[in-house]
Amino acid sequence: MKYEIPLVRPYFDSEELEEIKKVLDSGWVTQGPKVKEFEDKITDYLGVKHAIAVTNCTSALHLALISIGVKRGDEVLVADFTFPATGHAVLYCGAKPVFVDVDLKTYNINPELIEEKINDKTKAIIPVHTFGQPAEMDKIMEIAEEYNLKVIEDAACALGARYKNKYAGTIGDIGCFSFHARKGITTGEGGMVVTNNKDLAEKIRNLSVFGMISAWDREKSDELIIPKFTDMGYNYKMSDITAAVGVAQLRKLYKIVKRKRELAGYWDDKLEEIELIEPPYVSENVLHVYQAYVALVDKRINRNKLIEKLMEKGIQTQIGTYASHIQPVYNSKDKCPNSLEIFNRSLALPIYYMLGEEDIDMAAMHLKKVLEDLK
Template structure:
C-alpha cells in the first residue's frame, strides 16, 4: 500500500442550505399536530412573524416565488394588452409571471455597479399601455426604490418588488419587502432562508392579500379560516383559483429559519468582506458593489471577469480545483421566450462576464480563504 499523503481536494459548493435539528423538531411537531396540508396554523404563524420582519401589515405564504409574483400581478389587475416594466437582469421567473398574467414584459437596462434596474431606463420605457413596474432586488440588494416610486407616482403606476433573494436586506433603513405596493419572496434552497421551496407575498394592503389568499386556494377561503365555526360554512367559488399553498411542514421549517436569519446574514456578510479584502487590487476581476445606504444579504457573491479573460476558462479551472461556480443570472431580453427585444447593452455585458463563487452560511473561514486563494491563482494564471 502506498504511504503517500492523501491529495484529495475538498469540493466547496456554490450554495448550501443551513438546516439541522431545530428544523427536524419543528417538522415533528407538525406531524404530531395532524395538520400537514397547506395554509394551516404553522403557515399562519409564519405569515404573522414574516410580515413583521419585513415591515408590512400582511403576508401570504405561497408554493414558491413564481406563484407569489403571478398572484401579485393578478390582484393588481394585470390583463392582456398591458405592459409591465421589468428589471432585465433576473432569473426569468420574473418575466414569466408577466407573460402568464397575459401582459407583455418590457425590459429595463441596469446599473453597471449594482445590476438593478436603471431608473432612467425605466422612465424611458413608460408608454400608454404601461400599468406598473416590477423591480428586482438583484442578488438581494434593493434597487433605487425612491426613484422607482417617483416614476410610478408620476405616471400613475403600481410598484411591485421582486424580493426573491432579499430576506434581511434594507434600503435606507427600510426592510426589503416594504418598498413597493407588493413584494414577493423566495424560500428556494439557494436563498438566505429556505424550506427547499416556497415563497411569500407581502403588502400593507389588506385587500390585495385577502384576494390573493382566495386565489391561492382555488378561489375560496382556506379551510383553516373556517376552523372553530359553530355552523357548517360552505364556501362559494366566484372565480377560478389555484393550489399555490405552502404546506405546514415547510412553514414549520421557515419559522426556525426566520429565527436563524440574523446569524445567517452575519456569516454571509463576513464571507463577503473576506472576499472583498482578498480580491482588492486583483487585476482581471471586479468585486460586487454594496451601497452604503442599504444592507446587502449576499444571497450571491458574483465577480465581474475582465473582458480580456475567458469566463469559461476561469470557471473550468475553478471547478477542476474543487471550487463551485456558475454564471450570475440571466439577461432576460436575450431569452428566446420573450421574442425580439431592443438591445440592453449593460445587462448583456454583465450576463456575459459575471461569475458567482461559493456563498452560503455554512462556509468556514478556512473555506472562504481557500476559495479566495484559488480564484487569485486562476485569474493570475490566465492574465
C-alpha cells in the same frame, strides 16, 4: 459532482426537525396553523400588515400581478438582469414584459431608463433587488406615482435587506420573497407575498387557494361551510410542513445575514489582491444581505471556461443570473447592453453560513491561478 467547496449550502439544525415534528404530530400537514404562524412572524419582522405564504416567488409574482389587474395587452416594466421567473410571471397574465437595462455597478434596474419605456399600456414596474442589494427605490416610487403605476418588488433574494432603513419588499405596493434553497433562509421551495393593502391581500389569499375559503378556515368553523369558487384561483398554497421549516429558519435570519456580510467583506479583501476580477459594488444607502456574492471578471477572461477550470479544482462557482431580453421565450426587441455584459462577466463565488475563511483562502488561491492561466 461533489465539490470540496460548494457554491451554497443551507444551514439546518435540530430546530427544523423539532418544528416539523410538531406539524406531523398535529395531524394537520397542509396549509393550516403553522402557515399562519410563519405569515405572522414575517409580518412582525418586516412591519407589514399582511403576508400570504405561497409555493414559491414565481407564484407570488403571478398573484401580485393578477391582484393589481394586469391582463392581456398590458405591459409591465421588468429589470432585465434577473432570473426569468420575473418575466415569466408577466407572461402568465397574458401581458408583455418590457425589459429595462440595469446599472453596471449595482446590477439593479437603472431608474434613469424607466420613463422612456412607459406608454399607455404600462401598468406596473418590477424592480429586482439583485442578489440581496435593494434597488434605488425612491426614484422608482417617484416615477410610479407620476405615471400612476403599481410597484411590485421582486425581493426574492432580499429578505432582511434594507434601503434607507426600510426593509426591501415593504416599499412598493407589493413585495415578493423566495425561500428557495439558494436564498438567505430556505424551506426548499416556498414564497411569500407582503403588502399593506387589505384589498390586495384578500384577493391574493383567495386566488392562492383556488378562489375559495381555505380548508383550515373551514376546519375552524362550528358550521358546515360549502365553499363557492368566486374566481379562477390557483393551487399556490404553502403546506404546514414547509412552513415549519420556515419558522425555524426565520429565527436564524439575523445570524445568517451577519455571517454572510462578514464573509463578503473577507471576499472583498481577497479580490482586491487578485487581478482580472472586481468585487461587487455596494451602494451607500443599503444593507446588502448577499444572497449571492457576485463579482465581475475582466472582459478578456472567458468566464465559462473559468467556471469549468475551478470545477476541476473542486470549487463550485456559477454565472450570476440572466440577461432576460436575450431569452428566446420573450422574443424581445429591447436592448439592455449593461445587463448583457454582466450576464457574460458575472461570477458567483461560494458564500454560505458554514463557510470558513480558510475555505475562501483556498478558493481565492485557485481563482488567482486560473485567472492568470486564462488571460
